[in-house]
Amino acid sequence: MAVVRVEYTEDGFAIITMQNGENRLNQIYVNEMTQILDDIERNKDVKAVITTGEGKFFSNGLDLEWMKSNTEDVVNAFRYGLHALQWRLVHFPLPTVALLNGHAFAGGAFIAIAHDYRVMNSKRGWISWNEILVNLQLNQASLELLRQKISRMDALREAVLFAKRITATRAVELGIVDAAVEPQNLLKEAKRIALQALGPNGIDSSMLQTMKKDLFQQPNIDKVNAKL
Structure with a gap:
């Protein structure tokens, strides 16, 4: 499946x-997401993208068991592909909203922050970059993504440096997410935010992508340190 x-x-x-x-x-995941994003870009009827998860988690981060069971070359290729995917989301030519149905930890939080907007379940879930708790060092591409997407020092301190589990309400206060919403209203709010971003007259998708690339500078992934 x-x-x-x-x-x-x-x-x-x-x-x-x-x-x-x-x-x-x-x-x-990287392969399937890449194909889905390709399909979305070909579909001219799509005006915005919403990404969510099922059940308790939006995403619980890297599949460490899968990584342990594969060779170094396979794992390094995956890391390269994941960073490329994250930055593709950052620069996607349509408005993107991460609908955080549940917990978003580590790599899952990076997927969330790569979107233009984030709407978080007010009743369940934390967001946290908890790599420090398992002694994993962030590489340059990941650090650049955090620096460019999270502007407040207290947000970086709490959610990344000390890996606090940030609730939806606190995440709004820190500027990490845009709204904390009752579960039954998450999709409605995600759609509302995306439509509000587009405005009454819409935005040219190629110009939107150009503006995103100008605002959020992607590091040279070929030179990224492979440590995570």
Whole structure:
């Protein structure tokens, strides 16, 4: 079964759903997400993208068991591909909203922060970059993503440096997410935010992508330190 699926709605949204338990990130996830993003870009009826998960987790981060079971070359290729995917989301030519149905930890939090907006379940879930708790060092591409997407020092201090489990309400206060919403209203709010971003007259997708690339400078992934 696919670990990620996409649904195209009649009102012009592509809704991407991670559907693999804890929704951990591995090469299968990267491959399927890449194909889905390709499909979305070809679909001219789509005006915005919403990414979410099923169950308790938005994403619980890297699939460490999968990484341990593969060779160094395979794991390094996966890391390269994951960083490329994250920056593709940052620069995607449509408005993107991460709908945090549940916990977003480490790599899952990076997927969330790569989106333009984040809407978080007010009743369940934390967001945290908890690499420090398992003695994993962030590489340059990951650090650049955090620095460019999270502007407040107290947010970086709490959510990354000391790996606090940030609730939805606190995440809004820190500027990490844009809204804390009751579970039954998450999709409605995600759509509202995306439509508000587009405005009444819409935005040219190629110009939107150009503006994103100008604002959020991607590091040279070929030179990224492979440590995570």
